[in-house]
Amino acid sequence: KAGVTQTPRYLIKTRGQQVTLSCSPISGHRSVSWYQQTPGQGLQFLFEYFSETQRNKGNFPGRFSGRQFSNSRSEMNVSTLELGDSALYLCASSPRWPGELFFGEGSRLTVL
Amino acid sequence: DQQVKQNSPSLSVQEGRISILNCDYTNSMFDYFLWYKKYPAEGPTFLISISSIKDKNEDGRFTVFLNKSAKHLSLHIVPSQPGDSAVYFCAASSRGIIQGAQKLVFGQGTRLTINP
Numbered sequence: 001k002a003g004v005t006q007t008p009r010y011l012i013k014t015r016g017q018q019v020t021l022s023c024s025p026i027s028g029h030r031s032v033s034w035y036q037q038t039p040g041q042g043l044q045f046l047f048e049y050f051s052e053t054q055r056n057k058g059n060f061p062g063r064f065s066g067r068q069f070s071n072s073r074s075e076m077n078v079s080t081l082e083l084g085d086s087a088l089y090l091c092a093s094s095p096r097w098p099g100e101l102f103f104g105e106g107s108r109l110t111v112l
Numbered sequence: 113d114q115q116v117k118q119n120s121p122s123l124s125v126q127e128g129r130i131s132i133l134n135c136d137y138t139n140s141m142f143d144y145f146l147w148y149k150k151y152p153a154e155g156p157t158f159l160i161s162i163s164s165i166k167d168k169n170e171d172g173r174f175t176v177f178l179n180k181s182a183k184h185l186s187l188h189i190v191p192s193q194p195g196d197s198a199v200y201f202c203a204a205s206s207r208g209i210i211q212g213a214q215k216l217v218f219g220q221g222t223r224l225t226i227n228p
Contacts, residue, residue: 056214058215
């Protein structure tokens with residue numbers, strides 16, 4: 001069974017640009033969530049989607065947004081990039097809760 | 113306000129001995145706890161979980177203990193193996209308003225090094 005797939009794995013952007021990250025969950029998993037990992041703040045919850053609806057949102061500014069498609073694939077977008085947005089963005093899927101989250105390998109974003 | 117804390121940034125253990133990783137939490141609404149292991153350049157990998165109705169859960173070499181009164185959980189790895197060297201994160205979740213909606217609050221992680 002294929003795991004959670006995230007693309008792109010690495011990308012470099014400049015301040016003010018926007019970025020879109022993509023996540024394909026494990027087949028059959030309808031819940032997709034996103035986390036940001038930085039050295040200073042650790043792993044922080046961004047948002048969670050289920051059946052194309054955002055069910056939960058973390059404490060991030062409105063520049064961070066996401067969506068989920070009918071096939072459960074998800075994208076997250078960060079607009080007007082800032083240097084502090086440099087991080088590893090992790091996507092996770094889950095078949096049920098409580099249970100476990102299955103994480104992808106992440107998309108490493110560097111903002112210059 | 114850090115609701116989940118791992119106070120030891122690093123831990124070094126001899127191969128074959130027991131590794132004990134600790135985690136404290138402040139939110140009494142947390143009712144589900146998980147441990148994840150992370151290697152560099154990879155996503156976190158689930159290890160073991162425990163519901164607040166239990167005080168112990170065991171899976172092979174891994175055992176998680178939950179002390180609700182102290183708001184403390186620990187992960188025991190015995191015997192420790194070199195492949196266990198990684199960063200370990202504890203995470204907590206509470207039942208939200210929306211049924212099934214899940215959000216994990218992670219600790220800062222503990223880097224475990226197993227010495228041969």
